[in-house]
Amino acid sequence: MPFVKVPLLDLQAQFRQIRGDVLSAIEEVCEAQGFVLGPRVEAFETAIAGYLECRHAVGVASGSDALLLSLMAAGVNPGDEVITVPFTFFSTAGGISRLHAVPVFVDVLPDTFTMDPEQLEQKITPRTKAIIPVHLFGQCADMEAIMEVADRRGLKVIEDACQSIGAGRHGRKAGTFGYSGCFSFFPSKNLGGVGDGGLIVTDDGDLCELLLALRVHGSRSDYHHDHIGLNSRLDALEAAVLRVKLQHLDEWNAKRARNAVNYNDLFTRAGLLEHLTLPATDPRNVHVFNQYTLRAHNRDELMAYLKDHEIGHKVYYPVPLHLQECYQPLGYAKGDLPVSEQLAQEVVSLPVYPELTDAQMETVVTRISEFYNSR
Numbered sequence: 001m002p003f004v005k006v007p008l009l010d011l012q013a014q015f016r017q018i019r020g021d022v023l024s025a026i027e028e029v030c031e032a033q034g035f036v037l038g039p040r041v042e043a044f045e046t047a048i049a050g051y052l053e054c055r056h057a058v059g060v061a062s063g064s065d066a067l068l069l070s071l072m073a074a075g076v077n078p079g080d081e082v083i084t085v086p087f088t089f090f091s092t093a094g095g096i097s098r099l100h101a102v103p104v105f106v107d108v109l110p111d112t113f114t115m116d117p118e119q120l121e122q123k124i125t126p127r128t129k130a131i132i133p134v135h136l137f138g139q140c141a142d143m144e145a146i147m148e149v150a151d152r153r154g155l156k157v158i159e160d161a162c163q164s165i166g167a168g169r170h171g172r173k174a175g176t177f178g179y180s181g182c183f184s185f186f187p188s189k190n191l192g193g194v195g196d197g198g199l200i201v202t203d204d205g206d207l208c209e210l211l212l213a214l215r216v217h218g219s220r221s222d223y224h225h226d227h228i229g230l231n232s233r234l235d236a237l238e239a240a241v242l243r244v245k246l247q248h249l250d251e252w253n254a255k256r257a258r259n260a261v262n263y264n265d266l267f268t269r270a271g272l273l274e275h276l277t278l279p280a281t282d283p284r285n286v287h288v289f290n291q292y293t294l295r296a297h298n299r300d301e302l303m304a305y306l307k308d309h310e311i312g313h314k315v316y317y318p319v320p321l322h323l324q325e326c327y328q329p330l331g332y333a334k335g336d337l338p339v340s341e342q343l344a345q346e347v348v349s350l351p352v353y354p355e356l357t358d359a360q361m362e363t364v365v366t367r368i369s370e371f372y373n374s375r
């Protein structure tokens with residue numbers, strides 16, 4: 001078989017399809033010299049609120065800030081507890097700690113990698129203020145079960161939907177179930193900007209007003225501050241580019257999902273299911289595959305083989321948050337959250353971006369077959 005490289009992500013392939021539209025959007029912002037908030041940001045916020053079928057969308061500087069600002073708006077104070085999962089990107093918990101509140105970790109399910117709702121309730125204490133489920137890799141957590149517990153116990157749910165824009169569950173979009181939904185436009189997300197960017201969505205008009213203030217230092221009219229906020233706005237340049245890309249999002253998400261089905265098929269036909277566990281989709285979910293993530297036997301040796309053959313791959317995430325150096329003061333030990341710890345040892349994500357070709361996917365599967373069959 002000829003030596004073919006397959007990158008984990010190929011953003012240039014995406015750019016080639018939409019080059020003209022992206023460059024004119026950028027040019028238009030430069031001609032107007034309006035870079036901070038203004039009509040381009042508003043137009044994007046309206047468009048994306050429509051896409052996500054929610055009332056309000058507030059553009060902010062990053063997905064991490066979307067989480068932080070949501071926690072600030074929810075009134076999370078020093079010493080409060082916020083329950084989340086350890087098998088996620090750092091900033092899911094980082095915002096909690098930034099407010100001098102305490103992240104309390106609950107384990108994930110071994111098949112969907114999302115919050116285990118059965119273990120949620122036992123983590124609630126009188127100090128618990130909020131819950132942050134993560135819609136990991138492109139599919140929703142079990143929101144019915146999580147909302148049932150949260151509503152019964154009077155807790156706010158902030159959804160980390162950073163990896164799941166356009167994902168659905170029971171006919172609703174990820175990010176629209178709880179108090180607020182947080183999105184990231186980091187370039188590698190399904191809707192990626194030309195730098196950092198983020199978004200908060202909500203149906204609550206008062207929350208929207210508060211967030212609009214919090215992203216400009218707590219101010220709704222110049223130099224009058226009702227709250228202590230941040231400087232955290234979505235740039236007009238980002239908004240203009242994202243508005244162009246939003247028109248393609250459903251098509252790109254569908255291609256990712258199609259690629260995942262194709263991989264499942266190829267791995268099954270190659271007889272590799274004794275070595276690999278394919279990604280599971282909850283039947284209630286529409287999965288948008290920000291990542292296609294396997295559990296693999298001899299994962300580290302497999303990765304070395306893929307590296308030698310220039311097949312893009314990455315481990316999301318190698319160290320669960322409760323075992324991170326910076327969280328040692330929280331007092332967790334190895335074995336406390338066994339599913340997350342096991343996943344950290346077993347998972348590997350493969351290229352699944354929309355422009356991936358069938359031949360590239362076949363190459364990936366062939367390499368993985370070679371690895372297992374040569375052992």
Ligand SMILES: *Cc1c(COP(=O)(O)O)cnc(C)c1O
Pocket residue numbers: 062063064065088089091092134160162163183184185186196197198
């Ligand atoms: C990307 C991501 C974030 C943070 O987004 P940034 O825009 O990079 O700050 C938060 N949570 C999860 C699960 C993410 O994947």
